[in-house]
Amino acid sequence: MDKLKDHYEQLVKQYREVFVSVLNAMQGEINGLKHEEIKNYLDVEVEKHIQFQRNLVVERRKNFNCGMCGACCRLAISEFSPTQLLEKASRGDKFAKEYISTFSPYDKDEDAEKEFPLYVQLLKESGEKVYYYHCKKVTEDNKCSDYENRPSICRDYPDNPIQMLHPTCSFIGWHESIQKIVLTIRAMSEIREHFRKEFEKGNI
Ligand code: SF4
Ligand code: SF4
Numbered sequence: 001m002d003k004l005k006d007h008y009e010q011l012v013k014q015y016r017e018v019f020v021s022v023l024n025a026m027q028g029e030i031n032g033l034k035h036e037e038i039k040n041y042l043d044v045e046v047e048k049h050i051q052f053q054r055n056l057v058v059e060r061r062k063n064f065n066c067g068m069c070g071a072c073c074r075l076a077i078s079e080f081s082p083t084q085l086l087e088k089a090s091r092g093d094k095f096a097k098e099y100i101s102t103f104s105p106y107d108k109d110e111d112a113e114k115e116f117p118l119y120v121q122l123l124k125e126s127g128e129k130v131y132y133y134h135c136k137k138v139t140e141d142n143k144c145s146d147y148e149n150r151p152s153i154c155r156d157y158p159d160n161p162i163q164m165l166h167p168t169c170s171f172i173g174w175h176e177s178i179q180k181i182v183l184t185i186r187a188m189s190e191i192r193e194h195f196r197k198e199f200e201k202g203n204i
Pocket of ligand 2: 169
């Protein structure tokens with residue numbers, strides 16, 4: 001079960017390559033600017049590039065449709081326990097409120113694993129503690145019994161380009177097609193922060 005480890009290693013390698021390439025490009029741009037032009041470059045020009053890439057992520061998602069495997073209804077994962085979600089919901093967190101009113105926690109992790117062994121094993125392999133939930137409104141044939149009133153967390157799923165999808169999810173192709181874009185956005189954001197600090201210190 002080294003599949004996930006290999007995937008992460010490949011991702012880290014790809015991120016290093018993207019990071020160096022973005023760093024060189026941004027450094028080149030900055031080298032060609034006067035000191036007073038750098039702030040505008042970082043705040044406006046880089047932001048435009050980031051926004052462009054974000055729009056690409058959203059646009060590419062439109063090429064994919066839900067394959068109705070029902071997996072995301074039968075097994076949802078959260079980094080938060082039911083108690084934490086309830087606390088967050090009581091403090092007005094809209095996402096937590098929708099999540100906890102849509103999904104019920106599995107009684108035992110083993111029950112989730114019995115239902116989706118491969119996915120749960122992959123999640124376990126990632127080493128992160130997650131909590132398993134399921135929705136009681138999904139029907140035997142993977143339909144939503146309250147489709148018209150389903151909450152936005154269901155309507156928008158999957159909207160997180162870095163979350164691990166179920167192996168049966170038809171949006172996996174979307175994830176694969178945007179991997180480099182997502183890494184580029186992350187690299188640009190990190191490098192911009194670095195240059196902002198250097199600018200504030202007067203080093204560039
Ligand atoms: S409300 Fe409907 S779409 Fe949302 S998780 Fe439940 S069954 Fe799935
Ligand atoms: S896991 Fe993906 S394909 Fe399956 S029901 Fe959810 S969104 Fe649709």
